[in-house]
Amino acid sequence: MESVQHVSTSSKALFNRVRKIVPPLLEKFHKGQLGRVAVIGGCADYTGAPYFSAIASARLGCDMSHVICERSAATVIKSYSPNLMVHPLLASSSSVNDPQSIDARALASPIIDMLSRLHVLVIGPGLGRDGVTLKVVMEVMKEARSRSVPFILDADGLFLVMSDLSLVKGYNNCILTPNVNEFKNLARAAGVDAPSQAQVKDSGEEKTKKESAACEKLAQALGGVTIIQKGPHDVISNGVSTIISDIEGGYKRSGGQGDTLTGSLGTLMAWRAAYHNKMWDTGEKENPKEAETEQEVKAEIEAEDRRMSPATTLLLVAWAGSGITRESSRRAFMAKKRSMQASDLTDEVHESFLSLIGEPDGSKAAL
Ligand SMILES: NC(=O)C1=CN([C@@H]2O[C@H](COP(=O)(O)OP(=O)(O)OC[C@H]3O[C@@H](n4cnc5c(N)ncnc54)[C@H](O)[C@@H]3O)[C@@H](O)[C@H]2O)[C@@H](O)CC1
Ligand SMILES: Nc1ncnc2c1ncn2[C@@H]1O[C@H](COP(=O)(O)OP(=O)(O)OP(=O)(O)O)[C@@H](O)[C@H]1O
Ligand SMILES: [Mg+2]
Secondary structure (H helix, E strand, O other): OOOOOOOOOOHHHHHHHHHHOOOOOOOOOOOOOOOEEEEEOOOOOOOHHHHHHHHHHHHHOOOEEEEEEEHHHHHHHHHHOOOOEEEEEEOOHHHOOOOOOOOHHHHHHHHHOOHHHOOEEEEOOOOOOOHHHHHHHHHHHHHHHHOOOOEEEOOHHHHHHHHOHHHOOOOOOEEEOOOHHHHHHHHHHHOOOOOOHHHOOOOHHHHHHHHHHHHHHHHHHOOOOEEEEOOOOEEEEOOOOEEEEOOOOOOOOOOOHHHHHHHHHHHHHHHHHHHHOOOOOOOOEOOOOOOOOHHHHHHHHHHOOEOOOHHHHHHHHHHHHHHHHHHHHHHHHHHHHHHOOHHHHHOOHHHHHHHHOOOOOOOHHHO
16 A cells, blocks of 8 residues: 655555544534535436445545436436435426427536535536436536535546536545546547546556656646546546545456545535535644745645645545545455445445544544
């Protein structure tokens, strides 16, 4: 469990710093303060993906986990778990009179009305490619961005971005989680020569170097968004700092494991917002200057007793989400081997959190 590129800090040190952004469970908090996350996805074809994502958010520890989906998917997703709040608010071609002439902003308004009550959006799991749905989600993304609501983009959410890069370009409050295939398509859409992990033919250190450079290049082309390119190892970059997450994962490539990643990231992003809102005393000293450069980010990670800047915590969130997912997959694989399914990862999220990160000081959950 080692190997960190550029930000040359050990895995252990990174997870120690992640623990600082995990809110302790205390009597003073009320329902909702430690995370209200909504997954936007779920359609007639796919109901598993939004469920796996939302339940990962819940199991990692956000207070409220919502799914905003297309009408036909809602009852199905509700039946998977009574713990999720499922809202059938997404329009599709089958729910409007004329798919060719819609008022996308009006159709998006019931979802936009929810934004003030949400900390984070996860956009894309099982969203599908219906033209009406995608136009509506585009409106939600524009509004969420204008209100600085953080979002995680995956699957069909990434497809949407490929058609209009301005949706994310320069937005430093979002994480994109492309698989190898989606990374290649994103790079093509951005007109950037950035090979995916599968396209880099070297081996060993040279391969890792080229993969890091490619992820960095795409992140830069998108104006500094954070990218987690999933694969044999996860390459994480915001165009300035790059980390390789190569914690051992499982060896079964069943579908839906990326959904555990997006859900985990949703909760971590909500916790990050709580950290920056100073919702509890972390015991850290105030930071005189916000970190921007790679060196400044590295210094904040290593300082241990100094408050961290948004650039640093975003990188740590990406690192932690990747680690928790890969560790969940490893544990699920150990138990289930060839029969492993995405739902087996769900059961491992909490233990993975405990083994990699652990409860912060003072948390009642540590008793
Ligand atoms: N249980 C569910 O409801 C699931 C739904 N899913 C949803 O299904 C929709 C489509 O997602 P897909 O995963 O099919 O789309 P992708 O674009 O990831 O995959 C499309 C094609 O690329 C290939 N591919 C994927 N990763 C590759 C790699 N590393 N190397 C080479 N080829 C690779 C796949 O075999 C597939 O043929 C999305 O909405 C997604 O969220 C998936 O998340 C899987 C689980
Ligand atoms: N070869 C591999 N070895 C170890 N872990 C891997 C490997 N490939 C992918 N993973 C891990 O599996 C998880 C899902 O990545 P994957 O590439 O399967 O995404 P995906 O295709 O989008 O998945 P999904 O089926 O959910 O859409 C990530 O956490 C990634 O780190
Ligand atoms: Mg996927």
